[in-house]
Amino acid sequence: MATDRSSRQAVGTIQTDGFPPVLAAADAMVKAGNVTLVYYGLAERAEFIVAVRGVVSAVEQAMAAGVLAVEATKRGALVSHYIIPNPPGNVDSVLPIHYTSASSDFWV
Known part of the structure; x- marks a missing residue:
């Protein structure tokens, strides 16, 4: 069940074609904004997805950095971001975008 804390925060996702760009996006996002990486996984057709949580302004900043990192990666491409x-x-309770025990040490 969603916590009151996580329901007041934004979620941002980036989906890429290929592993190198999603790794670059995840790295850039957690370095650029005060966000927590809450999900990483495979999407369909060998695409990857990463999701971060934080206050809206921090997620916006992190997403901008993540998109730039994907675009700078030589292999792979940006599929979508939101x-x-x-x-x-x-x-929050149905989708895998909530804080978990694995991400609790990194809550922002």
Whole structure:
């Protein structure tokens, strides 16, 4: 179930074609903004996805850095990216975008 804390924060996702760009995006996002990486996984067709959480302004800053990092990567490409400010509790509880025990040490 979603915590009150996570429901007040934005979530940002970047989907890439290939592993190197998603790794570059994840690295750039956590370095550029005060965000927590909450999800990483495979999407369909050998694409990868990474999601971060934090306050809206930090997620916007992190996403901008992540997109630039993907575009600077020589192999792979940006498939999509999206920010959801203040996702409602039902979205947070159903999708894999919530804080977990694995990310709890890095909560922002």
